[in-house]
Amino acid sequence: MSKTQYAADILKELERTLSQIDDAEMQAMAEHILAAEQIFVAGAGRSGLMGKAFAMRLMQMGLRVYVVGETVTPGISSKDFLLLCSGSGETGSLVAMAQKASQAGAPVGLITIKPESTIGKLATTVVRLPASAKEDTATSGAAVTIQPMGSLFEQGLLIGMDALILTMMEMKGMTGADMFGRHANLE
Numbered sequence: 001m002s003k004t005q006y007a008a009d010i011l012k013e014l015e016r017t018l019s020q021i022d023d024a025e026m027q028a029m030a031e032h033i034l035a036a037e038q039i040f041v042a043g044a045g046r047s048g049l050m051g052k053a054f055a056m057r058l059m060q061m062g063l064r065v066y067v068v069g070e071t072v073t074p075g076i077s078s079k080d081f082l083l084l085c086s087g088s089g090e091t092g093s094l095v096a097m098a099q100k101a102s103q104a105g106a107p108v109g110l111i112t113i114k115p116e117s118t119i120g121k122l123a124t125t126v127v128r129l130p131a132s133a134k135e136d137t138a139t140s141g142a143a144v145t146i147q148p149m150g151s152l153f154e155q156g157l158l159i160g161m162d163a164l165i166l167t168m169m170e171m172k173g174m175t176g177a178d179m180f181g182r183h184a185n186l187e
């Protein structure tokens with residue numbers, strides 16, 4: 001198949017996936033994030049990279065945000081919010097984080113393919129992104145995506161979380177210009 005046809009097929013998969021996100025779930029996630037004193041973001045591998053991209057935008061919105069595992073990340077408390085990005089909702093390190101945050105009284109948010117997962121059951125608020133999980137692509141996921149492992153979920157995460165940023169900017173009456181002043185200048 002041609003390279004541009006592959007790209008066109010990926011875009012079709014993404015459009016189908018993103019159009020199934022529930023607006024009310026996105027709104028609830030935005031409200032939790034804006035209500036938190038501090039936001040902690042985590043995900044494994046490529047899901048985590050998308051989480052980091054989201055954390056950058058939260059910082060540029062003027063929110064106090066940390067990526068879990070960084071040297072400057074403090075402890076979580078009940079006034080904070082933990083946002084986990086996990087297609088499967090079963091990644092071991094993230095399950096442990098969700099348990100610890102819950103024990104500390106912090107609400108947990110999850111963006112996932114599987115709201116019924118272990119993390120989904122621990123979470124206070126969930127956004128379902130109906131892509132195909134990395135373990136499914138070898139079998140039933142083939143019907144959902146031509147892409148390997150969690151690619152469709154990870155792409156959906158990036159765009160879905162950018163939509164979440166726009167939602168929160170609207171809620172706060174904020175523009176891109178307001179945020180640009182916080183862009184890194186040591187690059």
Ligand SMILES: O=P(O)(O)OC[C@H]1O[C@](O)(CO)[C@@H](O)[C@@H]1O
Pocket residue numbers: 044045046047048085086087088089090091094134149150151154
């Ligand atoms: O999103 P999940 O299910 O927590 O899985 C994360 C894992 O999936 C991958 O993103 C692969 O698609 C890995 O980089 C990472 O180990």
